[in-house]
Amino acid sequence: MNAKSTALAGLACLLTGCTTMRNSTTTEKPMIVHSVFFKLKHDKGSQAEAGFLAQAAELSGIPGVENFQTLKETSPKNNFDFGLSMEFADQAAYDGYNTHPDHVRFVQEVWLKEVVEFQEIDYVPIAD
């Protein structure tokens, strides 16, 4: 769902009084959400930490990536401190991201050197 269709769904939601916007759009093909939660080797609040997050945020510019978010993990029930979340319209868009040179370079030159623990989780909503 791109920004415009999201906005249109929101407008329809406002006019019709639906209880949640997401429910109003379940007739669309659901987006694939790709997320990864991780712990860095850097000290909390360090410049190195900020540098990692800034480089990660540049992944948002890869074609096919939608609704990119950098997340702060807040649960005490895991060891992760941060997360990245993004959405893809379909598996082809996801595959294009995975194999994009900017993503491959980030994984090889940044991720593998600075992340000490991580968990990838991908999902699609199950329609009501």
Place this chain on the structure above:
Amino acid sequence: MNAKSTALAGLACLLTGCTTMRNSTTTEKPMIVHSVFFKLKHDKGSQAEAGFLAQAAELSGIPGVENFQTLKETSPKNNFDFGLSMEFADQAAYDGYNTHPDHVRFVQEVWLKEVVEFQEIDYVPIAD
């Protein structure tokens, strides 16, 4: 963010051409997203599986729960098959959910008996 504010944000997004709706609403206090990904002891596609998911979906009725979603986990990089995601306006709302009798009963009588593996992840977006 409730349905109306979501819709208004969407409308503002449509009018101003922002790239993503979420980015247009970072001046609001972010919602806490609570998610849990899990594997059931039931056979895939079984009635028991459907029964579990139906009971889990009833958690959406607990006060404070917003944007409840049942998720199908799709990544081969973990053992989970499903997820639940919900949002809370603040920690008090989250705490109210955690201690609500319907949630406590679900955990004791359903979750602990039918879930064989799980990971809780909570997060808030980091503003740009």
